[in-house]
Amino acid sequence: EPExxxxxxxxxxxxxxxxxxxxxxxxxxLYFYWYRQILGQKVEFLVSFxxxxxxxxxxxxxxxxxxxxPDGSNFTLKIRSTKLEDSAMYFCAxxxxxxxxxxxxxxxxxxxxxxx
Amino acid sequence: xLNVEQSxxxxxxxxxxxxxxxxxxxxxxxxxxxxYRWETAKSPEALFVMTLNGDEKxxxxxxxxxxxxxxxxxxxxxxxxxxxxxxxxxxxxTHTGNQFYFGTGTSLTVIP
Numbered sequence: 472e473p474e475x476x477x478x479x480x481x482x483x484x485x486x487x488x489x490x491x492x493x494x495x496x497x498x499x500x501l502y503f504y505w506y507r508q509i510l511g512q513k514v515e516f517l518v519s520f521x522x523x524x525x526x527x528x529x530x531x532x533x534x535x536x537x538x539x540x541p542d543g544s545n546f547t548l549k550i551r552s553t554k555l556e557d558s559a560m561y562f563c564a565x566x567x568x569x570x571x572x573x574x575x576x577x578x579x580x581x582x583x584x585x586x587x
Numbered sequence: 588x589l590n591v592e593q594s595x596x597x598x599x600x601x602x603x604x605x606x607x608x609x610x611x612x613x614x615x616x617x618x619x620x621x622x623y624r625w626e627t628a629k630s631p632e633a634l635f636v637m638t639l640n641g642d643e644k645x646x647x648x649x650x651x652x653x654x655x656x657x658x659x660x661x662x663x664x665x666x667x668x669x670x671x672x673x674x675x676x677x678x679x680x681t682h683t684g685n686q687f688y689f690g691t692g693t694s695l696t697v698i699p
Contacts, residue, residue: 475630502685513591514676516686527685562631575621576678576687578631 473497475579477563483585484553492548492582494563503546504564504576505538507531514562520546553586560584589613591679593690600667601698607663608693610677614658621687622651622662623676631676634662667697 476495484490496503505517518528520538537549546565550557560583564576592611600606612620619638623631635644640655648665664671674694678687 504686506687506689513691514678514687514689516688519685529686575633575636577633578623580628580630 473577475563475565475577477561477579477582479582480580481583481585483587486555486586487552490550490553490584492550492561492563492584494546494548494579495544496546496563496565497577498544500565500567500577502526502566502574502576503538503540504566505548506562506564506578507559508562508581509556509559517548550584553584555586558584558586589679589681589688591677591688591690593675593677593693595693596691597694597696599696599698602667602669604667604697605663605665606667606695607661608675608695610660610662610679610690612658612660612677612679612688612690614656616681616683617655617658617679618682619680620653620660621678621680622660623678625674625676625692626672634675662693664695667695669697669699671695672697 478493503520506514508514516529518532519526535551539547560581562581563579566574566576594609621636622634624634625631635651637653642653644651651662653660674692676692677690
């Protein structure tokens, strides 16, 4: 069964460093998402991406964050200058085209980011 | 930010017991409610997508109901088994957006 994959599973970085979290969505999906979950809190939406551009973003997704689909398979989340409060589990998800709503979002296993 | 609440936060039941938990969401601008099952170190797994008031969905021993007018959904597990131990998440989606608004989850532990 096709699945969303994410690498790395755990990333440790120092405050102020740039990190790139990588995701490979399901191949025929057209919508891509990033969510995060700070320990003990709800899963929060960051951004959705369609047709090579951001379609929706939350207030969390500020100028420190960016997303990219550099090739036909990867979807990346970059944090330019990490802060301690960026420590969280980051989930990538993908779904089929909007026209087939309501649709399921398929989630990857997450990348745990620890900022020290 | 839309508020989606789940209760209880955690639950311990004996194997064979039936159990249920609640997801509460805003009743306005409702489009769909999703239930996910999430085991530690794995991807959240989609259980149900519910859209219509009065919807009832079933998958094996797990079922869910939806009341959009009062803004709640129940998830039921009949005859709980240890493999049902997981966190159950609900996610609400509006007419006007693609993002999920997640609840805090209910952590279920089934004791053999």
